Amino acid sequence: MTDTTAGAERLRRWRMVLGGGEADGTGWVPGGRDAAMDGALAALYGGPGAGRGDRAERSAGLGGSAPHAARWLGDIRTYFPTTVVQVMQRDAIERLGLSALLLEPEMLEAVEPDVHLVATLLSLHKAMPDTTRETARAVVRRVVGRLEERLAARTDAAVRGALDRSARTSRPRHADIDWNRTIRANLKNYLPEHRTVVPERLVGYGRAARSVRKEIVLCVDQSGSMAPSVVHACVFGAVLASMRAVATRLVVFDTAVVDLTEQLDDPVDALFAAQLGGGTDINRALAYCQSRITRPADTVVVLISDLHEGGIRDGMIRRVAAMKAAGVEFVALLALSDEGAPAYDHAHAAALAALGAPAFACTPDLFPEVMAAALEKRPLPIPPPST
Template sequence: MTELLENDATDAAAAERARRWRLVLGGAAGGTLTGADARMDAALAVLYDRDDDGGERRGGLGASAPRVARWLGDIREYFPSTVVRLMQRDAIDRLGLTRLLLEPETLAATEPDVHLVGTLLSLNRVMPERTRQTARMVVGKVVAELEKRLARRTVTAVTGALDRSARTHRPRRAADIDWDRTIRANLRHYLPERRTVIPSRLVGYARRQRAVRRDIVLCVDQSGSMAASVVYAGVFGAVLASIRSLRTSMVVFDTSVADLTEHLHDPVDLLFGTQLGGGTDIGRALAYCRRLITRPNDTVLVLISDLYEGGPREEMLRQVASLTSSGVQVIALLALSDEGAPQYDRENAAALAALGVPAFACTPDVFPDLMAAAIERRPLDGVLAAGPHRAPGPAR
């Protein structure tokens, strides 16, 4: 009896291994599947079954929007959301799904994420009116999820930095005293016999000020490679604009420049105001941003771009040098996304570093701390070292 049970267990394990290999390798592995396994295999075959010699795909979705919608519904049923998003991205690349995203039934069946939003924004100018409302709902869902994830931490980090960056000689509470600055300001009152400093002048943090204390300018490259960064920048721009002590502007650019500051109250409207794709003229965008700046010493300009400049490189560098020499704190983000180090122009990144402008990739989770450090004019290296990424290339 024991031997029979062991043989049954061995046979079951072998059958399970064969089933898994069949799902991984597809029809080429031989064997048959039934029930849910067969339907799961069919969904995978549509996207991934190809001839071994690299010829035509055996699978395919054709041009039927209802059929695509059914396929999208199938993969949502059989796979977790992270896998669904990956399969959607592969379908857009491998099966030409982009055009079919203009169909409401296709769009309604998708699993929304940042990459899908980027694809929809790139189709914004050719999107039929009957699809636009569905697209706005998809984008709105992703934006709401991002705001829920990022808004509170951003507001806490930035408002804390604003409080600490504001100085007063009449701190209201002991907790508001900046002891490091107070001691340094009173070193001449050191009493050797008592081994102490007599603080005749206190330096502290001025909290709860209502006046605008910092100007933030987000200058965002909307070329096609920056899609995810555009989405995150739009969400962060809306959050920063909600902080009364900041004056936030958002400018997007390709070879032309668009000021979307008036849309910061509604990040969905703002994102639909972008136009992904096209060339890049960073120098022209920075020239426009300079005209927005009235208090250079209190301004942080965040350039979000992979630095592939299509305009005159010398003009870009001249604009950066002019901004920094006037007192503006300029930061270059090669990407604002979860995807790590991007492709970027290393020569331009090195040139910016030589002008004192750090250039690095930044994840959305690190961005609040980055802005807090910039507002306080603290070195950024500590924030970057603590984050889940590393600054690529010559970005110091």
């Protein structure tokens, strides 16, 4: 690339960033595809003379027309990659008040589905007309299907492996010997002259261990800031509920507590049964979960919350301490999403850490490993804090 070409490309990029008008100082005029891209950006972030970051000066170029907005959504899907489209959709909903337009089917058919769009639709679903409701469910199902495809096999393998290892014993009775694993574990002791393996180490399953079914309780804060976590938790709840080796309960809460366990056959049903927004009463939710625990030593409770407690603050910590003292494995996740930790209550996080339940943000990809570690009662794979 020549210096002249490189210089023109730099001017082009600066012009696309600054948005045109006298203030950009580039003197470069977009044409063709660049002009169309610039128009799509200007409709959302402001027309000529308004800096991209200047929200006060922006112009709401998408108007109040669903067909107009739907055409704009189609344009940005043409000109930008999916990850950028999702960010622009989110900005359009938040900055230009397009939530109401999502109640119209033609808008929903034009959007790029993602977790944030699902959260928005869930917050609007009670206001949806019947003509939009099925379209919204189809959009949510597409996102849930993608998440299940991405996460189900990994979760199944990690959890089954953890249960397998925790049930395994090296001193089994004869009837409980797992001969396949025993042979594999002792291949180094093969005696060719006798054509046999000397089993120095026996591997098997204890009868009691095989009969005990582990219990998992997902207790999920459904306040507005936790919306992506609710989506992922419902997907994981459905995956875990499909495994006969564990009994899974899904509880969502704000100031009220809702048990969605019966909806776990279909995570879309569970999501539409949730009510995003509202206050937060963690103590009340944990009290409900605690009342449903019958075998503490075989139970893992996963609290997914930013820990901003609106209920009895000291009561929440005392309840966690009581569960842990009874033998419950307790995991505290500040978020279950790809976006890192939200703003959270540092004092409560420190109090939980002092009880041996460190609170940390967890990505969906890491969650299967966290569950496996909790089921085996070994140290959790806590990610390093982001810098």
